Amino acid sequence: MHETAVIFLEFGAVLLGLGVLGALALRGGISPIPLYLIAGLAFGTGGVLPLATSEEFISVGAELGVVLLLLTLGLEYNADELVTSLTSNARAGIVDLVLNAAPGAICALLLGWGPVAAVAMAGVTYATSSGITAKVLSDLGWIGNRETPTVLSLLVFEDLTMAVYLPVLTTLLAGLSLVSGAISVGIALGTVSVVLVVALRFGRFIEAFVSSPNSEVLLLKVVGLALLVAGLAQQLQVSAAVGAFLVGIALSGQLAHDAQALLAPLRDLFAAVFFVFFGFQTDPAKILPVAGLAALLALVSMVTKLLTGAYAARRAGIGKAGQARAGIALIPRGEFNIVIAGLAVGAGAHPDLGALAAAYVLILAAFGPLAAKLVQPLITAIANKA
Amino acid sequence: MEVEQTALPGIGLRHDFTTRAGQRVGIVSHRTGRRDLVIYDKDDPDRACQTVKLNDEEADALAELLGAPRIVQRLNQLHQQVEGLVSVQLPIPSGSPYAGRTMGEARVRTRTSASIVAVVRGGQVFASPGPDFVFREGDVVVVVGSADSTADVAGILADG
Numbered sequence: 365m366h367e368t369a370v371i372f373l374e375f376g377a378v379l380l381g382l383g384v385l386g387a388l389a390l391r392g393g394i395s396p397i398p399l400y401l402i403a404g405l406a407f408g409t410g411g412v413l414p415l416a417t418s419e420e421f422i423s424v425g426a427e428l429g430v431v432l433l434l435l436t437l438g439l440e441y442n443a444d445e446l447v448t449s450l451t452s453n454a455r456a457g458i459v460d461l462v463l464n465a466a467p468g469a470i471c472a473l474l475l476g477w478g479p480v481a482a483v484a485m486a487g488v489t490y491a492t493s494s495g496i497t498a499k500v501l502s503d504l505g506w507i508g509n510r511e512t513p514t515v516l517s518l519l520v521f522e523d524l525t526m527a528v529y530l531p532v533l534t535t536l537l538a539g540l541s542l543v544s545g546a547i548s549v550g551i552a553l554g555t556v557s558v559v560l561v562v563a564l565r566f567g568r569f570i571e572a573f574v575s576s577p578n579s580e581v582l583l584l585k586v587v588g589l590a591l592l593v594a595g596l597a598q599q600l601q602v603s604a605a606v607g608a609f610l611v612g613i614a615l616s617g618q619l620a621h622d623a624q625a626l627l628a629p630l631r632d633l634f635a636a637v638f639f640v641f642f643g644f645q646t647d648p649a650k651i652l653p654v655a656g657l658a659a660l661l662a663l664v665s666m667v668t669k670l671l672t673g674a675y676a677a678r679r680a681g682i683g684k685a686g687q688a689r690a691g692i693a694l695i696p697r698g699e700f701n702i703v704i705a706g707l708a709v710g711a712g713a714h715p716d717l718g719a720l721a722a723a724y725v726l727i728l729a730a731f732g733p734l735a736a737k738l739v740q741p742l743i744t745a746i747a748n749k750a
Numbered sequence: 751m752e753v754e755q756t757a758l759p760g761i762g763l764r765h766d767f768t769t770r771a772g773q774r775v776g777i778v779s780h781r782t783g784r785r786d787l788v789i790y791d792k793d794d795p796d797r798a799c800q801t802v803k804l805n806d807e808e809a810d811a812l813a814e815l816l817g818a819p820r821i822v823q824r825l826n827q828l829h830q831q832v833e834g835l836v837s838v839q840l841p842i843p844s845g846s847p848y849a850g851r852t853m854g855e856a857r858v859r860t861r862t863s864a865s866i867v868a869v870v871r872g873g874q875v876f877a878s879p880g881p882d883f884v885f886r887e888g889d890v891v892v893v894v895g896s897a898d899s900t901a902d903v904a905g906i907l908a909d910g
Contacts, residue, residue, distance in 0.1 A: 440760040449759060498760065508764065508778050508788030508798035513756045520759045621781055686796030744794060 374418040378407060382636050393503070393737070395496045397698050398730040400636055401722055404643015405651070415644075422641050429638030430706070431608040432631040433699050435590045437494065438612015439620045439627070441520055443564040446613065449520040456514070456676035457521035460694075463668040465490040471661055477714040480536045484708035487529055488721045489665045493698030493729065494519040500693055500733045504740055511677045511686035515693045518676055526700060527556050527606055533704065534603040537711035552602040556610065559593075563614035571619050579626055586615070586623045587630075605703060635699065642702050643722065645709055650719035658723035662731070669694040685743045692739055696732030701725050766790075785809040814874065838900045839870070840907055842889045847910035854881030862902040864895025 381403055382396075389396035407415050415422075450457075468489030472482040497519060501507050531552030535545050563570075574589060576582045590611045597607025615623060673691025682690065705721030753767045758778065766776030766788070774790035776798070783806050791799035804812060842849050848856050859865055869876045869883065870890040876883065885891070885907075893903045 445757065445759045448757065494760075505798060505801045507758070507761060508776055508786055508790075508801055510766075510790075510796040513758055513764070516759045516761065682796050683794065685794045689797075744791075744797065 371418045371421050374415045375421060378403070378415070378418075378422070378640060379633075379636075382640065386636075394733055395493075395499070395696070395698065395729050396636075397493075397496070397639055397702075398726045400639035401643045401702075401726055404640035405646060405648040405722070406643075407640065408644030408646065408648075419644065422637060422644070425634055425637040426641035426706075427604070427638075429631075429634035429636070429641075430605050430703055431590060431594045432587075432627060433635050433638070433703070434605045434609040435586075435612045436624055436627050436631050437523060438609040439615060439624045440494075441523070441613060442616035442620070443560065443567060443613055444616075446520060446524050446560075447564070449517040450524060453514075453517045453521055453676070456518060456672070456679055457525070459675055460518055460522065460672045461490060461525060463672050464665060467661055467664045467668060471657070472714075472717075475714075475716075477717065480539075481708065481713050481717055483533055483536055484704060484713060484717065485721075487526075487533060487704040488697075488701045488724065489661065489668075491522050491526065491697065491700040491704070492519060492669065492694045493696045493700065493732075494523065496696035496698045496729060496733060497693050500696065500736045503733075504736060506689065506693065509686065509689065511673075511680070511682045511690040512693075514676045514680045514682065515673065515690050518672070518694065522700075523609070527560075527609055528553060530606045530704075530707075531556065531602040533707060535601055537708060537713065538601060539711075548601045551600055552606075555597065555600055555602050556606065559610040559614065563610065567614050567616060570614050571617070574615065574623075575619050579622070582619075582623060583626045583630075586611075586627065603707065638706075639699075639702060642706050642709075642718075645706075646718045646722045650716060651723050654716055654720045655723050658720055658727060661720070661724055662727040665697075666695050666728070666735075685746065688739070688743050689736075692732075692736045695728060695735060697725050697728040764788075787812070817875075817877075834896055835894065836897050836900055837867070837892060837894045838904070840891045840893055840900075840904050842885050842887055842891065843908055844887050846885070846887065846907055848885045848907060849887040851885060852881060853879055853883045853885065856885075856906060858893075858903055858906060861906065862895065862899040864893050864899035864903050866891055866903075867894050868892040 382400060385399040385403055386396045389399050465486035466489075468485035468487070469482040471489075472485035473479075477485075497515065501509075501512060501515070506512055532549055535548045535552060538545075538548070570589075574582065574585045576585065590608045593611045594604035594607040597610075598604040612620075670688070670691035673689075673694045674687040677687040677690035701721060702725055705718055705725075708721075709718040751767055753765050756764045756766075758764055762778065762780045764776055764778045766774060768774045773792070774795055776788040776790065778786040778788060780786070785804045785808075787802040787804060788798040789800035791797045853866060867878060868891075869879050869885070870892065871886065871888070891903075891907065893900050895903070
C-alpha cells in the first residue's frame, strides 16, 4: 500500500476511535482524557494494535496539540489578571506549590530516580488541570459559589508558575553542566519576563497587528504567531509550550475571545492526538507494576490538594462546606501533568516515569470530577445539619 | 446596601449582595455575554443553590422589568428633593402632530428647556430616548423641568 494511504487509514481509525470514546465519556459525565490515554496505550509500543507507519505524523500532531493547549490556556487570562492573582494570592499559591510538588518529588527521590526526575515528578503532582476543573465547576453549578474565585486564582497562579517551571525543567532535562545550565535558565527566565512586560505594556500593538474582522485571517495570524514564538522559545531552551502560552497571554479582550472560539475545534483535535501519543510512548506492560504506587501517589496528592483548597478558602473567609468544595475542585490532574511527563520522557528520563505519570493522571482525571459529583450532596447535607 | 464585586479569572465578573431579609443574591457576568442569576443557600452561604442562566436578550428583559418602575420612582423622589423641578407624564394624544415623527423634530429641549427623560409605551420604558426615537400615539412621555416649561411641552405635544 502507498504510505499516504496507510497514514490516512491509521490516523483516521485513531480519530474515529477517539470520537467514539469521547461520546462514551460524555455519557458517563467524565473527562475524555483518561480514555484517550488508554486508547494510546492500546495503539502504541507493546499495545494490542501497534501503529508503526503513522507514528511520526502523529508525533508532530502531538507537538501541535501541546502548543494549541497552552495557547488557548493563555488566551483565557489577560496579563492584568495574572499580576493581580500573583500579588493577592501569593501565599495560598505558595502553599499550593509546596504541598503538591512535594509528593511527586519525594516519590521520585525515594525510587532513586535522581534530582532531575524529582523536579519533573514534582510538576506532575503539582498542577491541577484547569480544563477539567473549569468543567467540574460549570457542570456542578459551582461557578456562582463564593469559594470559586479562590479556586480560579489558584489555577491562574499555577499556570504562571508553569511559565517559570517549564523552562527550568527543559534546561535540567537537557542535562547541561551547572554553568551553562544556569545561563540557559537565566535566558529562559529573562525571555519570560520580557514577554510578560511586553504583553502588559504593549499588548495592544500586538493586538492591532493580529486583529482582523475576517476569521480566516485571524486564525492564520494567531496560530502562525504562536508557532513562530513557540519555535523561537524551543530554540532558546525555554520550551515551545511556554512560548505559546505567553502569546496567549499577550492577546486579550474581544480578540482573545474570538481567537479562543476559532481555535477550540483545532485544539480539541490536536490535544486528543497529544494524549494518544503520550499513551503510545508508554508501554502498557509497565503500567501494572506501578499501578499501586500511582494509586498511593494519587491518594496522597488528593489529600494535599484538599488541604490547599481548605487553606486558601479559609483565608478568603469561606465556610467549612465551601472549603471542602474548593479542595475537591482542585483534585483533577490532566493536560499539564502529561505535558510535563511527556517532556521528561522525551528527554530520556527514567523509563518508569512515563508509566507512573500516565497511571497517576488516569486515576485523577477520572476520579477528580467523579469525587466532586459524589461528595457534593454529602457536603450540602452536613452543612444543612450544622 | 453594599454590592461586592469579585473577578473570576478566565470567566468574567461576579457581583453579589445580601438583601435586608438576609438572602444573598449574585450575578455572574460571563465574558461570553451569558449572565447567571445566582441565589445562595441560607444554610451554606457560600453555595449557589439556584442558578438561572440568562442569554443577552433574557438578561436585558429582566433588567428592564426590574429597572423600569424604578426610573419613575426615582424621578418622583428627585422632584421632591429639588425645589422648582417637576416631572410630569404627558401622553401623545390622538391627532398629535408628533405621532409618527422623531423626538428630534419636536425640538423640545431647545424650545422649552425641559428634558424628555423617558417614554413609556405599553408598560415598557424607553429610558433616555435619543433624537431619532419615533413617538407613537398613546406613548406617555416623562418630562423633567420647571412647571412652566413642562406645561409648554404639553402644548407642543398636543398642538405642535
